[in-house]
Amino acid sequence: MKLDHLAALNAEREARRPAILVTDTGDGTQRLVLETEIDRDPLAEVLRERLLSGKSGIVEAEGRSFFLTVQVPPVRLLVVGAVHISQALCPMAAALELDVTVIDPRTAFATPERFPDVTLLAEWPDDAFARLAPLDRYTALAALTHDPKIDDPALTAALKAECFYVGALGSRKSHARRLDRLHEGGLGPEDTARIHGPIGLDIGAVTPAEIAVSILAEVVATLRRDRIRGKAKGERADCMRHDIDD
Structure with a gap:
């Protein structure tokens, strides 16, 4: 060479x-x-x-x-929220050779004991993103806290960076309220249409582990679809997604 x-x-x-x-x-x-x-x-x-x-x-x-x-850059999965779903999601994502980072400013949740062998940042998303390599089209982001103060800034940053996958936990009603907030914050409908919400493929998931499987399946489907079919930016897969009640 x-x-x-x-x-x-x-x-x-x-x-x-x-x-x-x-x-x-x-x-x-x-x-x-x-x-x-x-x-x-x-x-x-x-x-x-x-x-x-x-x-x-x-x-x-x-x-x-x-x-x-x-x-090709290693595919990253940024998990915003050190919750039960995240605990199930991280080892599964590692088995798929995804580079996983968990971000959550709530230090009672973001502990090494709950997330062993995982890059863990007990910081607000904006602060964490400033320390990480820039978000890009090889980055997936899953917002799982149900707390707008934490999830909304992370979703906004991921959409602006054109991450290949952006998903958010919540029911259809809570997602509708989320969209209203993001639109008030300056994002347009074309931007927010890229959010997979409710997050995950519809596999009838109930437990944290099952929801984690549905999220990873959607991440992989989006990654492969975008790479092999050359889909236009922002186009989403035509699939159902499970709801999580408020």
């Missing part, structure tokens, strides 16, 4: 931007393709598929053989 390509890949990795190094195995020529340049590349369709899988490897195209070195 040429030093300039290595430096460019490192820069993209640091900025949490995906990129693919294309190497012609026949003559050794290389080109670095950034995500924003894929549509203009001769191997556009193959490159999009590889970004979806995140896997490097050899592909055959145009009668030639290419090795694709695929670099």
Whole structure:
């Protein structure tokens, strides 16, 4: 790998931007393709598929053989609320190789004893986000506290950063009130339409663990749908979601 390509890949990795190094195995020529340049590349369709899988490897195209070195940012799940659902959600998300962080300023809930082996920030969301890498399109956010003072700022930040998934716990009535607050705060209907609320796929979930499963299923479905189908920003999956009564 040429030093300039290595430096460019490192820069993209640091900025949490995906990129693919294309190497012609026949003559050794290389080109670095950034995500924003894929549509203009001769191997556009193959490159999009590889970004979806995140896997490097050899592909055959145009009668030639290419090795694709695929670099994608690790998918992050920011869980706002150190609640029972979060306790069930974190180990499941870790098993899916998601980079999980729990954020909650309520120190009685945000304790290492309740969340072992999890990055835990006992801070308000705005303060926590200032210390983390910037929110981006490889970040999912689940707001689970039911407390507008905590959830609303987190949802606003995630929507403005165009996180690929933004979900919020609550019944349809509480979600309607949430939308009113966010609109009063300056967000438009097109922005708030991206919120998955009530959060999670409709699997009839009742227990915290079942709700956690429904949330993770929706996160994965949104991630794969957005990456492979190239859906327009803000479009949501056509699926039912479970309600949680007030």
